[in-house]
Amino acid sequence: DAGVIQSPRHEVTEMGQEVTLRCKPISGHNSLFWYRQTMMRGLELLIYFNNNVPIDDSGMPEDRFSAKMPNASFSTLKIQPSEPRDSAVYFCASSSRTGGMQFFGPGTRLTVL
């Protein structure tokens, strides 16, 4: 198994641009999580899906952030418009059952200039 796959691995963009981050969970896992990691705020859960349905999006910072999971093998996190304070590493993780072990992808390092 390839594990959780994320793309791109690095993204540099200018303020105001739209950014789309992509994630493919481990095959057979039915829960998917988006996290953001910064030095100041640590590891924060942004949103998670169970069986492709958003369950808790209370961590999404503001309306500029949106996430979708159109099918069991793909999810996107979109930021529009991006701002310098969105610079962070964004991790996707997946798990196979409620309250189970979460496995993280390699992350996307986003820099907004």
Next chain:
Amino acid sequence: GENVEQHPSTLSVQEGDSAVIKCTYSDSASNYFPWYKQELGKRPQLIIDIRSNVGEKKDQRIAVTLNKTAKHFSLHITETQPEDSAVYFCAASLSNTDKLIFGTGTRLQVFP
């Protein structure tokens, strides 16, 4: 909601010594407690976990203990090696939810 506190924020030990990292949680309904290791520039990786029906779990040089009454759990690493140097995160999860609340991390440095 759940809140997880982690101490210390940094820990330096000599190779071969033991290291202990402690976490406390606020919600008595939490029942799953994983520990993750994150090396510089890498993803968090699960190293050990414990559920609330167990008091202690061991895996080679790593052990985790849980005190439900006091609402705290600890990670113990024995015979530390330089490759144990990383940031360690504890987390807590409520029963029947997928949500993990992470501690702020402990940067462990093992000097040869």
